[in-house]
Amino acid sequence: MKKVYPDAKAALAGLLKDGMLICAGGFGLCGIPETLIQAIRDSGVKNLTIVSNNAGVDGAGLGLLLESRQIKKMISSYVGENKLFAQQFLAGELEIEFNPQGTLAERIRAGGAGIPAFFTRTGAGTLIAEGKESREFDGESYIMERGIVADLSIVHAWKGDTEGNLVYRKTARNFNPMMATASKSTVAEVENLVEPGQINPDHIITAGVFVKRMIHVPNAVKHIEQRTVRKRVIA
Amino acid sequence: MKKVYPDAKAALAGLLKDGMLICAGGFGLCGIPETLIQAIRDSGVKNLTIVSNNAGVDGAGLGLLLESRQIKKMISSYVGENKLFAQQFLAGELEIEFNPQGTLAERIRAGGAGIPAFFTRTGAGTLIAEGKESREFDGESYIMERGIVADLSIVHAWKGDTEGNLVYRKTARNFNPMMATASKSTVAEVENLVEPGQINPDHIITAGVFVKRMIHVPNAVKHIEQRTVRKRVIA
């Protein structure tokens, strides 16, 4: 059972179809599966619904799929970084379903965990509650949210062994672990590919069972959206 | 804000009261907070309801609190290892609420995550579903289960820093991470106590925010319930 594929195109072969639902890891441009996104763009697959906290920026991340107009709908919590998004949305070419960030994360986690629905206080009494079941528990109001199960998940990891066990680095973890669980077809790109046994099993974040295919991206390009720094003080 | 206490008695001071609900980590005798359990026994607190996957064995783990008749009710998935349990139960001195193991784990995780209720397929159509709301999602039957929030959680970790960041070792992790989140008063015993910065932050399983107090148990006694081995073949 070989999980490692030679490149992103090969790893996605047979997994893409028009109109599908894709979970894409990352927060902003941090920890996004950029190589897999590029291969999805190159495939030409259309009418995608993409679950991702953000929609990339112009020219990077999911922004690539906006440019090529392959996205029909985004399920996100914040899309403020992307001018093209605003244009396509205002032109009626793009749908958006806003989810509170924690609700989005939990819906994905629930989908992967076989939980079809859960209750949360988040959004009770707001627009987000419209059309959703509300219920009181112990005197507080909650709304029911549904789990998300996707046709395909694409994630980015810092290191992975050939069994599909993954570890993430710093805040590049973000949405990747849940998204890895939320579909029956999860493809992971890893910056460092190692043999089984090379990662301490107590440190593994995503167990290999969740990863169907993987590629090695040793030279992954990483973007910084907001470069905030201190001046060095020369003593 | 000092989290480290000199011993278990000090760490539990002010946190114990008769009739309280306690989440106790561990699976069988693996990863149980034995030192904290002993201190609870010594405190004499009574009428406890304890959430724990198992009830210890005669003479170890929660078996200590059965001997001293401090437990009124167990919320567990399996109690087969404990003769005293059976005696007290059959004598009507002890209540038991059986939860499927995964439902128990998820109820605790939900309690810690601010989720008052969720739906699961586990137990649908069985005795476990009685008195619970049933509902169909996408043609399948599910039942609603409630989150658990305890008055106190006691957990055992392999290593912890003084900020309360914890890591667990191998299968001694089990129920400990969720239980650490499921009360506002979590007390952790750690086999190795280190300074902040000594644990790689990517490896931390329980963030310090969940741990209110901790003790160092460098000589923790560990039990093996089923010693199963292979013979060494001398070549």
Added chain:
Amino acid sequence: MPWTREQMADRAAQELRDGFYVNLGIGIPTLVSNYIPNGMSVQLQSENGMLGFGPFPYEGDEDPDLINAGKQTVTEIPTTSYFSSADSFAMIRGGHIDIALLGAMQVAENGDLANWMIPGKMVKGMGGAMDLVAGVKKVVVIMEHSAKNEAKLLKRCTLPLTGAGVVDMVITDLGVFTIDRKGGGGMTLVEVDPDTSLDEIKSKTEANYRVALKNR
């Protein structure tokens, strides 16, 4: 001669496929790990929070922090990963485990399974069994065909259920049955121990079933 425990385990192992993630219950299912075909790679899941485990440790190498769901000492292998019980059952409930092999007291022709309690007897608890049968993609029961002349393959289970409509296949010492639990197509006898007659099976089975023996 009816099939031995080892033969039943061997037959069950034929349900495994390369790359499968597998949960083995206690009893005969534990033996299945001895019959995994050469060259096939499967990972064993233990619901207390371990994926990929090896055989029992050598004497003296037992580690109290390293046990399976039966509380037995086991060993780590290169593919091993550890996780919490919540993550373990998320894996199970979410349908990520390919197959579960477990024992049973009773199985009904609609796939109902009873294996956790006998009313009037001290109940030890269901452990993870209800979660496993509800969540794992394929559920295979391995059990004696009948107990003390009482049928275990029934029209309806008389004992409290572990799961309703959850069993896909039953391997007994006399034969192999499939259950179309989702399609409602009932139970089918697909293999018979060569030394056992169809009449004998009929006499020991209360459940209705069709016979559609496969050439093997």
Added chain:
Amino acid sequence: MPWTREQMADRAAQELRDGFYVNLGIGIPTLVSNYIPNGMSVQLQSENGMLGFGPFPYEGDEDPDLINAGKQTVTEIPTTSYFSSADSFAMIRGGHIDIALLGAMQVAENGDLANWMIPGKMVKGMGGAMDLVAGVKKVVVIMEHSAKNEAKLLKRCTLPLTGAGVVDMVITDLGVFTIDRKGGGGMTLVEVDPDTSLDEIKSKTEANYRVALKNR
């Protein structure tokens, strides 16, 4: 003179306590980290999966894998831990974060908060704000008292809500208000900028409020 942004941040920092876990929104709340009293230890949470972070990195030390919820590069400190977004919001939703400081467009006297959308304008999304105000133990809003002569402290919010009955305290450039959002005791003016009259505050505030100034 009304309070400056720095003075508002300084006032907000007085709501912190030793050992607190704190989530700071963008804008003025970010400045609060500069006013944490000496000797007080607080851990800053970033909802993208980090607890315990330090100042911006030195030039050249930026790490694309190390950002805060505003997508700004930050630094690790000895107490830092990382976790997934699901675990991060479990922490927030589960009430484990002691205080959240955030900006707002409107706050109502019952604690309703609006800070995420203006109908008719392009909506960027609520990000984690709805989860924070619903889950964090104490919610403190830091904002200008009014905008372009329009009151922001209202009887009822006119903009779509971020949360209903969620705000405990509002710090503006003119004063400090508490809101008894759970007890239903309404809004109370508890502190005033020394250069601002009660009449001026009244004229710039649509919400009903009691006055119960604390000696400071």
